[in-house]
Amino acid sequence: xxxxxxxxxxxxxxxxxxxxxxxxxxxxxxxxxxxxxxxxxxxxxxxxxxxxxxxxxxxxxxxxxxxxxxxxxxxxxxxxxxxxxxxxxxxxxxxxxxxxxxxxxxxxxxxxxxxxxxxxxxxxxxxxxxxxxxxxxxxxxxxxxxxxxxxxxxxxxxxxxxxxxxxxxxxxxxxxxxxxxxxxxxxxxxxxxxxxxxxxxxxxxxxxxxxxxxxxxxxxxxxxxxxxxxxxxxxxxxxxxxxxxxxxxxxxxxxxxxxxxxxxxxxxxxxxxxxxxxxxxxxxxxxxxxxxxxxxxxx
Amino acid sequence: xxxxxxxxxxxxxxxxxxxxxxxxxxxxxxxxxxxxxxxxxxxxxxxxxxxxxxxxxxxxxxxxxxxxxxxxxxxxxxxxxxxxxxxxxxxxxxxxxxxxxxxxxxxxxxxxxxxxxxxxxxxxxxxxxxxxxxxxxxxxxxxxxxxxxxxxxxxxxxxxxxxxxxxxxxxxxxxxxxxxxxxxxxxxxxxxxxxxxxxxxxxxxxxxxxxxxxxxxxxxxxxxxxxxxxxxxxxxxxxxxxxxxxxxxxxxxxxxxxxxxxxxxxxxxxxxxxxxxxxxxxxxxxxxxxxxxxxxxxxxxxxxxxxxxxxxxxxxxxxxxxxxxxxxxxxxxxxxxxxxxxxxxxxxxxxxxxxxxxxxxxxxxxxxxxxxxxxxxxxxxxxxxxxxxxxxxxxxxxxxxxxxxxxxxxxxxxxxxxxxxxxxxxxxxxxxxxxxx
Numbered sequence: 001x002x003x004x005x006x007x008x009x010x011x012x013x014x015x016x017x018x019x020x021x022x023x024x025x026x027x028x029x030x031x032x033x034x035x036x037x038x039x040x041x042x043x044x045x046x047x048x049x050x051x052x053x054x055x056x057x058x059x060x061x062x063x064x065x066x067x068x069x070x071x072x073x074x075x076x077x078x079x080x081x082x083x084x085x086x087x088x089x090x091x092x093x094x095x096x097x098x099x100x101x102x103x104x105x106x107x108x109x110x111x112x113x114x115x116x117x118x119x120x121x122x123x124x125x126x127x128x129x130x131x132x133x134x135x136x137x138x139x140x141x142x143x144x145x146x147x148x149x150x151x152x153x154x155x156x157x158x159x160x161x162x163x164x165x166x167x168x169x170x171x172x173x174x175x176x177x178x179x180x181x182x183x184x185x186x187x188x189x190x191x192x193x194x195x196x197x198x199x200x201x202x203x204x205x206x207x208x209x210x211x212x213x214x215x216x217x218x219x220x221x222x223x224x225x226x227x228x229x230x231x232x233x234x235x236x237x238x239x240x241x242x243x244x245x246x247x248x249x250x251x252x253x254x255x256x257x258x259x260x261x262x263x264x265x266x267x268x269x270x271x272x273x274x275x276x277x278x279x280x281x282x283x284x285x286x287x288x289x290x291x292x293x294x295x296x297x298x299x
Numbered sequence: 300x301x302x303x304x305x306x307x308x309x310x311x312x313x314x315x316x317x318x319x320x321x322x323x324x325x326x327x328x329x330x331x332x333x334x335x336x337x338x339x340x341x342x343x344x345x346x347x348x349x350x351x352x353x354x355x356x357x358x359x360x361x362x363x364x365x366x367x368x369x370x371x372x373x374x375x376x377x378x379x380x381x382x383x384x385x386x387x388x389x390x391x392x393x394x395x396x397x398x399x400x401x402x403x404x405x406x407x408x409x410x411x412x413x414x415x416x417x418x419x420x421x422x423x424x425x426x427x428x429x430x431x432x433x434x435x436x437x438x439x440x441x442x443x444x445x446x447x448x449x450x451x452x453x454x455x456x457x458x459x460x461x462x463x464x465x466x467x468x469x470x471x472x473x474x475x476x477x478x479x480x481x482x483x484x485x486x487x488x489x490x491x492x493x494x495x496x497x498x499x500x501x502x503x504x505x506x507x508x509x510x511x512x513x514x515x516x517x518x519x520x521x522x523x524x525x526x527x528x529x530x531x532x533x534x535x536x537x538x539x540x541x542x543x544x545x546x547x548x549x550x551x552x553x554x555x556x557x558x559x560x561x562x563x564x565x566x567x568x569x570x571x572x573x574x575x576x577x578x579x580x581x582x583x584x585x586x587x588x589x590x591x592x593x594x595x596x597x598x599x600x601x602x603x604x605x606x607x608x609x610x611x612x613x614x615x616x617x618x619x620x621x622x623x624x625x626x627x628x629x630x631x632x633x634x635x636x637x638x639x640x641x642x643x644x645x646x647x648x649x650x651x652x653x654x655x656x657x658x659x660x661x662x663x664x665x666x667x668x669x670x671x672x673x674x675x676x677x678x679x680x681x682x683x684x685x686x687x688x689x690x691x692x693x694x695x696x697x698x699x700x701x702x703x704x705x706x707x708x709x710x711x712x713x714x715x716x717x718x719x720x721x722x723x724x725x726x727x728x729x730x731x732x733x734x735x736x
Contacts, residue, residue, distance in 0.1 A: 041395045045420055127566055149504070149565035149716060237505025238565070239709035239718070246713045246727065248505075262392055264701030265417065 035272035040265070047268070054272035064273065066247045067256040070155075071224060074252055078159050078223040083215055085167040090174035104175065107168035115165070119232020122161040123148070126233075148233075151240040151249035158250060161229050166222065170215045177211035178204070206297045213292040217285055224281050227254040253277050349637035350378040354397055354404035356385035356624065357449070359592070360659040367654040371644060377637050391417075405632040406642075408449070408624045411696030415440060423630035428639055430646035436664040438625040446625025447642050450661035453680040453690075454514055454587030455605030455618030462493055462582045462601070473606040474614050476551060483558045486582050493582070497560035500581035503708075503715045506568040510585060512708030513695040515555075517619060518610025519548045520694040532694045540732040542725070547611040549725050555585065556715050564715050587619075591674035592660065604679045618683050621693025622664055699735055706731050 035054055039047040058064050093104045110118070126147040134142025147153045181204055189199050230236065236251035236259070251259070257277060261270025355364065361383040368379035382404065384393040391414070394407055398421070409415055415422070415438070424443035431437060431444055438446025456479075458470050466489050468482045486498045503511045520532050531541060556564065560581070563571050570593075576584035577599045584590070588605075607615035628638055645651035646665050655663040656670040662677050662684075672678050683689045695703055707728060714724040 040417070042398075042417055042420070127562075131562075144561075146562060146566050235505035237709075237712065239505075239712040239716070241713065241718050246709050246719070248709055259701070259705060262389055263705050265391075265413075266700075 031271055032275060034268055035275050037268055039268040039271070041267045050268075054269045055276070057269055058273050058276065062245050063247060063251070064256065066242055066245075067251050067253055070249065070251070071253045074155060074159065074226070074250075075220060075223040077155075078162055078226075079216060079219045081159055081163045082167050082170055082219045082223075083212075085163055086170035086215065087174055089167060089171040090178055093171070094175055094178045104172070107171055109168065110165045111169040113165070115228030116232045118161060118165055119229045122157065122164075122229075123233050126157055149238050151238055154234050154238060154250050158226075158230060158233060161233055162223065162226060165229070166219065170219060173211050173215050173218075174208065177208040181207045206295070209292065209296040213289055213296065216292060217289055220288055221281065221285055224284070225254055226252055227258070230255050349634040350380065351406065351634055351637050351641050352380045352382065352402065352404045353406040353626070354382045354384075354394065354408070355406075355449075355626075356383070356390035356408050358383055358385045360661070363654060363658040367645075367650065367658065370650055370654075371641060374650070375640070375644075377640070379641060403629055403631060405629050405634050405638050406626045407629065409438070409446060409627050410624045411438070411693075412440075413696055413698075413700055415445065418627070421629055421631070423628045423632075423635065425628060425639070425642075429643045430665065433646055433665040433667050436622045438622070438627075446622075446627050447646075448622035448664035449624045449626060450622065450655065450659075451620060451664045451680065451684065452587055452589060452623050452662070453605065453618050453620040453683060454585075455607055455683075456499075457576070457584045457586055457590070457603055457676060458606055459576070459579060459582050460602035460604055462495075462579065466493060466582070470604060470606050474609065474616060476554065476609040476612060479609050480554060483554065487558060494579065495582060496575065496580045497563075498558035498582055499555055500572050500575040500584040500586075501555050501559035501564055502567040502569075502572040502585075503556070503564055503711045504566045504568070505712070507572065508704040508708035510572075511711035512703035512705075514587070514619070515552065515585065515610075515711070516703055516707060517691075517693065517695040518551065518608050519544060520698075521619070521692040522608060522610035523613050523615065524691070526688070526690050526692055528692065529694060529697070532697055535698065535732055536735065538733050538735040540729040542729055544611055545725050545728055549721050549728075550612075551608070551610050552711065552714065552724070553721055559715075565712070588662065588674070588676035588680045591676050594676075595674060603675050605676065605683060616686070617689045617691045618680075619693060620680065620683065620690035623693070623696075702731075702735065 034047070036049060036051060037047040038050050089107050093100050093107070097103075113121075130145060130147060131143050134140070134145065145153075147157055185203050185207075186199055189203060194202075230250055230252055234250045236248040236255050238249055239246050240249035241247075253273075254277075257270050257273045260266050260273060353364070353368075355361075357364075361381065364383075365381045368381050372378055382397075384390055390408070397404060397407075407418075409418060422445050424445050425431060425437075425447070426444075430447065434448055436448040436451065437444045438448070456473065458473075460470065463470055463482075463486075466486050468485060472478050473482060483498045486493065486495075490496075501510075520535070521528070524531070531544065534541060560567075560575065563575050567575075573584065573586060573590045573593050574597075575581045576586075576590075577594055577597055579601065605618045607618055609615050626642065628635065632638060645654070646663075647667065652663065652668045652670055655661050656668065656672055660672065660674060660677065662672055662680050671681060710719070710724060710727050710731070713719045714721070719727065
């Protein structure tokens, strides 16, 4: 009987295990192998072992370093704005107000729009609506403002679009967490004369620390991997001068890797960058989860 | 009994999962593949069992080509299947996937030397075919013909003939940088009268890097040189820059940028650039005859034509004419004869001509075609084709992968924004060329 149990155990696990093996483990191992060769993805061409040449080329590439830096900047600001907005929305829609379900749905809806569509919507806003509004209001500076020609404004434009898309989703997680904060604790604090900030700092924040772990993980990973909004909104542009080199100011890592692999047709080099991208993202997100876990409290 | 039943259930689940993963990779196929309307084949002759699969990259002619393939099947009984991917979905990448599948295409598309270098292990040359004598634009490497020119395309400075007439500028006089400068100044001073925002509709933003990094830069590679001359290109591919030529060329870029509308130049996309010309807010547009469908579908009816690009100093009487893509033969194809018959049919038969000119709205690369395109810029290209030495070579696809759109296009953007001046622009271009190994 016991032996049978073990058989069933593996049998039931098999579909999941096999799929995981086929679609994750094997391709990943192949990816690592390809990053050490001069693989071109052309059928019938043998790829040659080149050792760490692709990795060396990567670390001496200025565009890669710049892209890394911009990605970190974009991620850091996005994590803050998305979580800030989401928490604010969550507070608003958990209060006793009319139509709160309507508002919850409203904030969530941008998340249902695909990144490409959303990118084009914001591109339209930045290119056509803003100048038109400037003309209507009689502000020449706004009328002639080319947001997508300015590197800094474009970065903030991207963050705005991403926040608009993602804050509603993160808000839902905060709403669930806020509803789980025990009312009796808050009431007891009220009686003791605590004001809003005291309560927020000492009760609400520790009680929703678990949600923080999840939300900061989700926003971090998603911001780091951002691709579709960038492609639709700015295509990696506009150009910028950095240390005497001309660079693509919004070419984040995912876009950069795609360009190296498919525009420059350097499949293996793109693959090597993707491996580094994966490693950095894993380290950062595991570190973040570990750090946040420590702050969680159990009731 | 029960145990056996449950065991079977589990096994079914396992195989279900397996076949599901197997299926998911093939489900896309039927959507892409469009079978010709006629599928029944006469089975008597073994030769008719040959079937040609074309994997091509022009989404806009997919239906027309499929229809033509169906007509061909009707005439000859040989089945031709057209598969298409392109537009926004990257053809080169999908082609690699297509080669991993069990049915490789017999004909696929390359766009020049870059594609040739990637795919040369897969290509077979065409030998002694009828169509080869009818065109100068076939794709040749070391005396072997590898590519059947899909169509002719061309770009020059497209102008609004009615507007130039109103401004008193003769398009035939636009043959040098001085002439352009004078004409631009004159038109610029008449902006109000003509109702235009800027003289040229030019775009150098992130959406339009092919205009600057490929098309405009091709002026540096081939303007003023005899057709087929690749000396400047060869030097570039060896990492050598011709600084005198770059300096002359930078004057041309500066001239275009100075007389362009800032918003279109820096953030414009295809629609805003072509649109500026289409609604007569600009007298010139830096685009080719592929904008015809856009103009026609938007009801543009003024007269227009191409003037030469004065990319470098000297007199010019030619526009950039070339075949943007070629049909090539897969050397592992089992249907080589059928492929040759099909391509000859397209180049020599009335039905083929009708398909290329009237259905697909292309300018054919073959001299025996007498039909004239009805689209305004395409018919102008057909006229330029008859001019002696009226063509400069397309070399922009023969640069290293990514060099045009990836490496140098941002320099144009920086120059257009004023981040760098002309001297620095030349300097940077030179540096990027010298970085090529």
